[in-house]
Amino acid sequence: DGGITQSPKYLFRKEGQNVTLSCEQNLNHDAMYWYRQDPGQGLRLIYYSQIVNDFQKGDIAEGYSVSREKKESFPLTVTSAQKNPTAFYLCASSTNPRTANTEAFFGQGTRLTVV
Amino acid sequence: QQPVQSPQAVILREGEDAVINCSSSKALYSVHWYRQKHGEAPVFLMILLKGGEQKGHDKISASFNEKKQQSSLYLTASQLSYSGTYFCGTEIGPPQFYFGTGTSLTVIP
Numbered sequence: 170d171g172g173i174t175q176s177p178k179y180l181f182r183k184e185g186q187n188v189t190l191s192c193e194q195n196l197n198h199d200a201m202y203w204y205r206q207d208p209g210q211g212l213r214l215i216y217y218s219q220i221v222n223d224f225q226k227g228d229i230a231e232g233y234s235v236s237r238e239k240k241e242s243f244p245l246t247v248t249s250a251q252k253n254p255t256a257f258y259l260c261a262s263s264t265n266p267r268t269a270n271t272e273a274f275f276g277q278g279t280r281l282t283v284v
Numbered sequence: 285q286q287p288v289q290s291p292q293a294v295i296l297r298e299g300e301d302a303v304i305n306c307s308s309s310k311a312l313y314s315v316h317w318y319r320q321k322h323g324e325a326p327v328f329l330m331i332l333l334k335g336g337e338q339k340g341h342d343k344i345s346a347s348f349n350e351k352k353q354q355s356s357l358y359l360t361a362s363q364l365s366y367s368g369t370y371f372c373g374t375e376i377g378p379p380q381f382y383f384g385t386g387t388s389l390t391v392i393p
Contacts, residue, residue, distance in 0.1 A: 209292075209386075210385060210386075211286065211289070211371060211383055211385040212383035212384075213383075214382055214383075217381070228286065259325065271331065273316065273326075273328065277324070
């Protein structure tokens, strides 16, 4: 079955540590995205990538880093520079957003808690 | 960049109607609508492209006014299964998807 997989589902991190969230898709989608979800603030764009080896900052990229070495994978690293990392993180992918019926498919999310 | 949705929350009785609005400060290429159940991933409902089209999905429909950079989602004769948080997703450039602030919809018997 085609889909987008995030792991782990729950993640606990100590303050000062970097942590990497995994996102893999087998939908052959070109574009991939990372969003952060906090109560009452909707989904905020962290990073997005249109093609391999290329990615762009979204609205809240500070304290985060990404890589896109393979079309299927778009891992997100939450660094110690992110002041308030506790949140629900969603990864999504889509084909070419400028074509019709190009929906975004979401993973099940990773809930990160800093302890 | 994040579009603004209104209202933030709404409670309906089964069978009542609701309208959710999405407004962007940027020119839009398309608007998407998603519904998220608690603890789950958002699920796609529909996409509206430039041209002011209106779409329907069962008893859920939407409109897109590109001149006003606004979209509205219409839920008619609401069912319990409609409960969840609704997000509009706006595309302002390839491939920047910005999602709205969300609208919590609760349908009660």
